[in-house]
Each structure stands twice: as C-alpha cells, then as structure tokens.
Amino acid sequence: MEILGYTFMQRALWSATLIGALCALIGVYVVLRSMSFIGAGIAHASFGGVALGFILGVNPFFTTVIFCTLTAWAIAFVSDKQKIREDAAVGIFFASTMAFGVLLIGLMRGYNVDLYSYIFGNILAVSRFDLYSSLILGVVVVGLIALFYKEFLLLTFDPEMARVVGLPVRTLNLLMLTLVALTVVLSIKSVGVVLVSALIVTPAASAFLLTDDFKKMMWFSVGIGVGASWLGLFLSTWLNVASGAAIVMTVTLIFFLCFLFSPQRRRMKQRMSRLKQLIKS
Amino acid sequence: MFDQPATIVELQNLFVAYQDKLALEDVTLSIKAGEFWGILGPNGSGKTTMLRAMVGLLPLLSGSVKVFGRPVDRLGDVRQRIGYVPQHSRIDMYFPIQVREAVMLGRCGKIGLARRPDRSDHEAVARALQLVDLEDLANRQIGQLSGGQRQRVLIARALALMPDLLLLDEPTAALDVGASESFYAWLHQMHTKLSSTLVIVSHDVGVVSRYVTAVACLNRRLVAHGLPHEVLNRDTLEGMYGCDAMFFRHGDVPHLVVSREQTDVTRNRKLTDE
Numbered sequence: 048m049e050i051l052g053y054t055f056m057q058r059a060l061w062s063a064t065l066i067g068a069l070c071a072l073i074g075v076y077v078v079l080r081s082m083s084f085i086g087a088g089i090a091h092a093s094f095g096g097v098a099l100g101f102i103l104g105v106n107p108f109f110t111t112v113i114f115c116t117l118t119a120w121a122i123a124f125v126s127d128k129q130k131i132r133e134d135a136a137v138g139i140f141f142a143s144t145m146a147f148g149v150l151l152i153g154l155m156r157g158y159n160v161d162l163y164s165y166i167f168g169n170i171l172a173v174s175r176f177d178l179y180s181s182l183i184l185g186v187v188v189v190g191l192i193a194l195f196y197k198e199f200l201l202l203t204f205d206p207e208m209a210r211v212v213g214l215p216v217r218t219l220n221l222l223m224l225t226l227v228a229l230t231v232v233l234s235i236k237s238v239g240v241v242l243v244s245a246l247i248v249t250p251a252a253s254a255f256l257l258t259d260d261f262k263k264m265m266w267f268s269v270g271i272g273v274g275a276s277w278l279g280l281f282l283s284t285w286l287n288v289a290s291g292a293a294i295v296m297t298v299t300l301i302f303f304l305c306f307l308f309s310p311q312r313r314r315m316k317q318r319m320s321r322l323k324q325l326i327k328s
Numbered sequence: 329m330f331d332q333p334a335t336i337v338e339l340q341n342l343f344v345a346y347q348d349k350l351a352l353e354d355v356t357l358s359i360k361a362g363e364f365w366g367i368l369g370p371n372g373s374g375k376t377t378m379l380r381a382m383v384g385l386l387p388l389l390s391g392s393v394k395v396f397g398r399p400v401d402r403l404g405d406v407r408q409r410i411g412y413v414p415q416h417s418r419i420d421m422y423f424p425i426q427v428r429e430a431v432m433l434g435r436c437g438k439i440g441l442a443r444r445p446d447r448s449d450h451e452a453v454a455r456a457l458q459l460v461d462l463e464d465l466a467n468r469q470i471g472q473l474s475g476g477q478r479q480r481v482l483i484a485r486a487l488a489l490m491p492d493l494l495l496l497d498e499p500t501a502a503l504d505v506g507a508s509e510s511f512y513a514w515l516h517q518m519h520t521k522l523s524s525t526l527v528i529v530s531h532d533v534g535v536v537s538r539y540v541t542a543v544a545c546l547n548r549r550l551v552a553h554g555l556p557h558e559v560l561n562r563d564t565l566e567g568m569y570g571c572d573a574m575f576f577r578h579g580d581v582p583h584l585v586v587s588r589e590q591t592d593v594t595r596n597r598k599l600t601d602e
C-alpha cells in the first residue's frame with residue numbers, strides 16, 4: 048500500500064472517484080433516455096477539440112469543453128428539426144469531428160503530440176489542474192442535477208407530458224446534453240476518448256438491473272462507478288497495464304455479475320430485453 | 329372560478345395535417361365553462377389529434393385554438409389548469425419509477441422550476457390516488473401494474489393538478505366494467521359539484537350519452553355537434569361511420585345497430601372494421 052504515498056497515485060484515486068461518480072450519475076439519464084450513442088458521439092468529438100487545442104497552443108481542456116458542447120448542441124439542433132433521426136445526426140458528427148481532428152493533426156507535421164494518452168487515457172498523468180477543474184465542474188453537474196431533479200426525471204420518463212405541463216423542454220434537453228459533454232471532457236484525461244462511454248453507460252446499465260427505484264438506481268450506479276474505478280486503478284498499477292482499460296474491464300465484469308446474480312432474476316429476462324433496446328447502439 | 333371566461337376551448341376553422349395528410353379539416357367548436365363534452369368518431373377520425381391540438385402538442389396548419397382565452401402556443405400558466413390523459417402514453421414499462429412519483433410528476437409544472445414538492449403537493453397526489461383507487465399500489469413500480477391500473481395512473485396524474493379543464497382520450501378503454509362505472513360516476517360528480525369542464529373521447533356511445541351535456545361527432549370534419557339526443561340519430565351516425573348504422577334505446581341503455589349485419593354492438597369499434 049506504500050504506493051498511496053505517491054502524489055500521482057493520490058491524484059489518480061481522487062480522479063477515479065470524481066470521474067467514476069460523475070459518469071455513473073449522468074449515465075443514469077443517458078441509459079434511460081437511450082442516449083448511449085450520443086455519449087459515444089460526444090466522446091469522439093472531443094478528439095477534434097483536443098487537436099484544436101494543440102494547434103492553437105492553448106490548454107486542450109478548454110477547447111475540448113467548447114468543441115464538445117457545441118457538437119452536442121449541433122446534434123440536438125439537427126435532429127430537432129425532425130427531418131433527420133437523432134442516431135443519424137450523431138453518426139454524421141461522430142465521424143466528421145474525428146476527421147476534423149485528424150486533419151488538424153496532419154497539419155501540425157513533425158509536432159510531437161501525445162495523442163495516445165488522449166485516445167486511451169492515463170489516469171496516473173492527471174495534473175493538479177485536471178483535478179481541480181474536475182472538482183469544480185463536477186460540483187456544477189451534481190448541483191444542476193439536484194436542482195432540476197424532477198424536471199430531468201419527467202423529461203426522461205415522459206417527454207410528451209413534460210411539454211404538456213409546460214416545462215422548457217428544449218432548454219432542459221440542451222442542458223442535459225451539455226452536462227453529458229462536460230462529463231465526457233472531464234473523463235478524457237483519465238480514461239480516454241474511446242473508453243469514456245463505457246464508464247458512462249455500464250454502471251447505470253448495471254444499476255438498472257438491480258432496482259426499480261430511480262433514486263436508488265442513481266446511488267447504485269455511482270457506487271458501481273466509483274468502486275470499479277478504484278478497483279480498476281489498483282489492478283492497473285498492480286499488473287502494470289493501462290488504467291483506462293483496466294477500469295472499463297472491471298466495470299464490465301461488475302455488469303455481468305449484476306446480470307448473473309441480480310436479486311430480481313425472475314424479471315431479469317424482460318429487463319434485459321428492455322435494456323437491449325435502450326442501448327441498441 | 330370567477331375569472332373563468334365563458335368559453336374554455338375555442339377551435340376556429342382548425343386544420344391539422346400529418347405530413348401531407350389532413351387529419352382535421354375546418355373544425356370549429358366552442359366549449360363553454362362547465363360543459364361535459366363527448367367526442368365520438370370512428371378510428372382515425374381525428375379525435376386524438378383534436379385533443380393533442382388543444383394542449384399544444386401539434387403544429388396547426390391553419391385556424392386557431394384558444395384555451396382559457398389564450399392561443400395554444402402561448403398557454404403559459406393556464407397549462408396548470410389543464411389535465412390531459414393521453415390515449416397511448418409512450419412511457420416505458422420498465423422505467424424505475426413508482427406510481428406515487430409518476431403521479432407527482434403531473435404537478436411538475438405547477439410546483440415550479442427547480443422547486444421541490446411541498447405538503448399541498450403530496451396531499452393532491454394522495455387525493456388523486458384515492459380517486460382512482462390506487463392507494464394500495466402507490467409504491468409499486470409502474471411496470472408491475474396491469475394495463476387498466478396503468479391507465480388509472482395516467483388519470484391520477486392528470487387529476488393531481490385538480491384541473492379546471494380535463495381532457496380525456498379514451499380513459500376507460502382498458503378499465504373493467506366496475507372501474508369504468510365508478511370512473512364515470514366520479515366524472516359526473518366532478519362535473520356537477522366542481523363544475524369542471526370535461527372533454528372525453530370514447531367509443532362507448534351508450535355510456536357517454538348518459539353523462540355528457542354535449543356531443544361532437546368527428547370524421548376528419550365535424551359531422552355534427554350539439555345536445556346528445558339531437559346529435560345521436562340515424563343520419564349523423566350514418567354520416568360519421570359511413571355505414572347503415574342506427575342508434576336506439578332499449579331500457580335506458582342505448583345501442584348501436586348495424587342493419588346490414590343485424591348485429592347488436594355496444595362498442596361501435598366493430599362497425600368501423602368493415
């Protein structure tokens with residue numbers, strides 16, 4: 048356990064806790080609203096944001112926040128017109144924002160960028176700045192979820208009724224997408240562009256199998272997310288493998304354990320088929 | 329309601345279309361305070377479309393819809409006086425939510441943005457649950473209810489607002505005879521005692537005509553409207569259902585009869601299958 052004495056390991060643990068909790072929390076909405084694909088789309092868009100930061104010479108964190116949020120809004124705007132389905136809109140932005148990133152990096156010939164760590168993440172390289180920005184944005188995300196708890200619940204449960212009772216549905220939708228984008232950006236440094244959507248979807252999907260109660264689903268999801276992040280982190284240092292991958296494998300293992308040993312196995316089959324529909328992407 | 333205008337809902341030359349297909353054509357109708365309207369019509373005649381237009385869920389092609397004197401696209405806070413029970417809710421059976429919480433969400437707009445429900449909200453929910461006889465199931469997850477019980481959740485959700493205007497789209501379609509009877513009895517009470525304005529879509533011509541004060545027959549156009557006994561005659565029903573149907577009474581239960589088949593059907597749904 049002397050490894051805990053190292054600053055980088057302490058930062059990694061804090062980061063794992065923050066990101067595990069945040070991703071799992073926002074994941075509850077992502078799973079219940081079948082937005083998994085949007086999550087993945089936003090994550091891949093961050094690649095373009097990172098590249099933009101490098102070419103402009105500013106901290107990629109800021110460019111990525113802006114780039115991902117704008118991409119999320121663009122997806123909402125294009126599919127809001129009802130002319131095109133949301134998954135098609137995501138598909139378009141998914142590829143084009145990554146292509147944009149690849150183009151930018153191509154323009155920076157000879158420039159030595161550690162892109163590998165952005166694609167697969169490195170939680171042991173988390174800086175003090177990363178940690179504080181995670182903390183601040185994390186508080187903002189949790190605060191907004193607490194503040195608009197019933198609005199987000201109705202929007203997720205019955206969007207049509209949300210319109211009938213007069214909720215500002217469009218604004219709330221954009222807000223939720225923004226929260227997903229912020230969460231994704233915060234997590235990239237630790238788990239990378241490719242793996243972040245697993246950290247969002249899998250804890251919530253596991254929690255979905257365990258309970259019938261929305262609040263409990265949130266708590267379970269957060270518990271699973273944080274637990275898996277810790278476990279994955281220790282496994283990665285112990286086995287000396289990539290942390291992001293170890294965390295994602297751990298959370299996937301937990302999902303299958305929930306799947307096999309859920310207290311509600313009787314109704315499991317129905318729930319599983321519903322879950323398949325929810326995360327069909 | 330001293331501040332209630334005499335006309336609660338006003339449809340004027342209303343046209344609604346889905347893509348290029350007209351669903352409502354030149355409908356003009358005015359619903360006054362305290363009236364109890366029954367909307368009749370065969371499948372696909374635009375009944376659901378009409379109710380959805382009244383709560384601003386559909387873009388209007390032309391014409392206007394006013395509710396409580398406000399244009400339907402700018403209802404603002406009068407929304408909190410409207411209860412709407414949809415015909416088919418797209419809610420997810422496996423959503424992790426209990427009956428009580430689902431009913432509370434009906435008051436989401438009234439409670440106010442970023443506020444928490446207070447005691448009066450909990451009381452209103454308890455009362456709504458009591459009215460539809462769901463108190464015992466209040467803590468059940470909605471997927472663990474029968475179809476009729478789930479429909480009662482939707483009704484309770486609308487009632488939780490204690491609305492001045494209640495729009496019901498085939499609310500009794502999944503209810504058993506007992507639940508349906510007591511529901512109509514309760515609607516009748518709500519209408520007479522609280523002088524709420526009610527609009528109900530139903531295929532139960534017999535039951536509807538017993539309680540309502542006015543009837544509108546839709547078949548994309550408004551075929552007929554007025555007092556039940558004036559409207560529900562051979563000509564309008566024939567015009568509406570496009571077949572040789574007629575309406576007669578034996579005892580006090582009205583029936584619809586198709587002379588071609590010589591069969592007595594209380595639920596005219598069958599008529600339209602031809």
Ligand SMILES: Nc1ncnc2c1ncn2[C@@H]1O[C@H](COP(=O)(O)OP(=O)(O)OP(=O)(O)O)[C@@H](O)[C@H]1O
Pocket residue numbers: 346347350351369370371372373374375376377378415
């Ligand atoms: N979302 C939609 N897109 C396209 N067409 C639609 C849509 N909803 C309804 N329609 C069409 O509009 C017409 C009116 O539909 P509506 O749902 O209002 O009928 P209804 O009178 O409520 O029928 P029912 O008795 O079956 O409930 C139908 O012809 C239907 O096919």
Ligand SMILES: [Mg+2]
Pocket residue numbers: 375376377415497
């Ligand atoms: Mg209908």
